[in-house]
Amino acid sequence: METAEAEVAPASTLLRRVLAGVPTGENPVTHLTTLPARPPLHRDWPDWAPGNVVAAFRASGVERPWSHQVEAAEHAWQGRHVVISTGTASGKSLGYQLPVLTTLTTRSRSTALYLSPTKALANDQLRSVTGLGLRQVRATACDGDTPMPERDWAREHANLVFSNPDMLHHGMLAAHQRWARFFRQLDYVVIDECHSYRGVFGSHVAVLLRRLRRVAEYYEASPTFVLASATTADPAAFAATLTGADCVPITEDGSGRGARTVVLWEPPLLPEITGENGAPVRRSAGAEASRILADLVIEGARSLAFVTSRRGAELTAAGARRVLADVDPSLTRRVAAYRAGFLPEERRSLEARLLSGALLGVASTNALELGIDIAGLDAVVLAGYPGTLASFWQQAGRAGRSTKDALVVFVARDNPLDTYLVHHPDAVLDRPVEAAVLDPANPYVLAPQLACAAAELPIRAEELEGFGGDAAREVLATLVDDAMLRRRASGWYWTSRQRPHGQVGIRGSGTDQVMIVEAETSRVLGTVDSAAACATVHPGAVYLHQGASFVVDELDMDDGIALVHAEDPEWSTSARDMVDIEVLETTTREVFGDVTVCLGKVAVTSQVVGYLRRLPSGEVLDQVPLDLPERTLRTRAVWYTVSDELLRGREPGGAGLPPARIPGSLHAAEHAAIGLLPLFATCDRWDIGGVSTALHADTGEATVFVHDGHPGGAGFADRGHAALIPWLAATREAIVSCECPAGCPSCVQSPKCGNGNEPLDKAGAVAVLDAVLGAIRAGEVLA
DSSP states (O other): OHHHHHHSOOHHHHHHHHHHTSOTTOOOEEEEEEEOOBOOOBOOOOTTSOHHHHHHHHHTTOSSOBHHHHHHHHHHHTTOOEEEEOOTTSOHHHHHHHHHHHHHHHSTTOEEEEEOSSHHHHHHHHHHHHTTOOTTOOEEEOSTTSOHHHHHHHHHTOSEEEEOHHHIIIIIITTTTTTHHHHHTEEEEEETTGGGOOHHHHHHHHHHHHHHHHHHHHTTOOOEEEEEESSOSSHHHHHHHHHSSOOEEEOOOOOOBOOEEEEEEOOOEEEEEEOGGGOEEEOOHHHHHHHHHHHHHHTTOOEEEEESSHHHHHHHHHHHHHHHHHHOGGGGGGEEEEOTTOOHHHHHHHHHHHHHTSOOEEEEOTHHHHHOOOOOBSEEEEESOOSSHHHHHHHHTTBOOSSSOEEEEEEOOSSHHHHHHHHOTHHHHTSOOOOOOOOTTOHHHHHHHHHHHHHHSOBOGGGGGGGTTHHHHHHHHHHHHTTSEEEETTEEEEOOSSOSGGGOOSSSSSSOEEEEEETTTTEEEEEEEHHHHHHHSSTTOEEEETTEEEEEEEEETTTTEEEEEEOOOSOEEEEEEEEEEEEEEEEEEEEETTEEEEEEEEEEEEEEEEEEEEOTTSOEEEEEEOOOOOEEEEEEEEEEEEOHHHHHOOSTTOOOOOGGGHHHHHHHHHHHHHHHGGGTSSOOGGGEEEEEESSOTTTSSEEEEEEESSTTOOSHHHHHHHTHHHHHHHHHHHHHHOOOSSOOTTTTOOTTBTTTTOSOOHHHHHHHHHHHHHHHHHHHHHO
């Protein structure tokens, strides 16, 4: 390994190699900067850490801990809840391992619970702990794949259980009497990668952790919570929302890091290929990543390319191998794709081959972000923005060793958000990491969660503040009216002999699930929320499961089943839906002259009417019509209305649009706003939707709505409302930054538009946004 490190070129040389492969006349680099190296800051081992634990860490290669590790461990050892929010590869694990393992080796009956969002990460952490060889630590995994005899052993003997929220919900809390020994002695709860708990899933986990705390309290235990997070904004506030307890934040990163050169890269428009309605198409981020990865491998750089889809990762690796085959066929064996579903041995082999230099290039989905321990690489390529700055820096953080510089290349995908970011580097490099959005008081989350809580233990009145106060009282009243709970003077009681846990999915927005079944073998591949089924598993949809591709043959909503067959077509599919929206309640209304901004509750009626088949190049093959039922979603939305006078007015501040251009201008502004909201709320554009109309029945004016895609809302519309001016300003900049003449997927086209991206008026959208922003800013000055 030392020899391989000495032979690898510095980041500047790697970049020159990558740029040498750019065709003449192209200049894809929009920004280049170097982040300086950071020296390590070490601390001595705490006095309370026993000699055998310290010796085990030293034997594993940790001679002295970093400052943030000791700071976190001290707080946890003193019984204070703590959240460690530092960079990738900063050794956050030691911050919890030190106090937990010290307690387990010195108190014979003590127990600890570790929770992670993925089984792969939990198993990695289990291997890390067992590799220390501490005989007093009886650690084991307990998840949905664990055989029953091993679950029994965990309940009866383990003092450190590695699990996930799903198992905590379905297996541990639902049968807490069987876990009484474990809960009675519970001293620590570790929540790893806590920044991934956002949206509806995060809201479920937040209430789940409150259920865990009350069950522990029932057994007279008061565990200390230790949370590990990527760098996030206000980690203390987020950790408190997630756990329901105040947490001490640890944010000063004491780990060392080499310098990193960060390159923002925009693929060129391809004149020979056109997309929907003749719009220009950019060279795909995956194709660019293939060539960049190949050039890095030629230089001997250990490199990792993050691609957004499993099929994309396979295509990127294959593309890199094709390039290498023309240069040095022996190098093709040194490139691989990483996919979800790898066995632990396969992942360990991949990790070992990459770190040793036997394997130089890996193309991976985000699954690797949370599933494998690879850091200290020479280069990382991000083929598309991963959705949040936390994920961006987590992926970029895989590059760089303590003494050597490294290269990070962010390649923009063909969408408004990526376009904005590569033209506004400060939004990537200088902006604080966004706070994760979750709403534990969402009634669609609270109702099933409180039903489970009541089935575990009767809910007492004094507990309601921890579950949302008035929101919990309203939900409990509804559950009583529905005869699911019984109200007594001492609290609320579950009425059925059968516990509700099995009917409550914590990774979705409701209890109704559609099973995805391979018709030939009757094998269940997975489930999807019924609310999302029409858009994701409609007939003809391409469905990916653990790296394998399937095509949907039939969707039966009544029976809750989608039948699929194995097939790997060259195209991907994206559903098209028609949407109508009704305002149910306006909770916030602000008037800025001719513009009114609102936040409230809406009913969104949508119907999937077809789907597009699209090649990896971005070329659209065709649109296939569908006849699927309507569905109505009650959720939250942010919207703004614009007076007819402002839209048509040609005086300063007016949009100056003739009536014929107004629908297309609003439509384009809506599409771009949906694409940019993930910059301000930790969501994906598929988590939200929108509607625009030149005259809405409920507002009486031209209106643009952006709504959450989950029942009751997930906090995304609220975050957009709170950041309205920067959000709409970024939307405008994304449109202006795109060099296409009349609109394309990089600015105003949407992959899920039920109107076939018609009408769209790119220039008109800029005029609308200028007028809206001008009115709001003028109104704020007057206020």
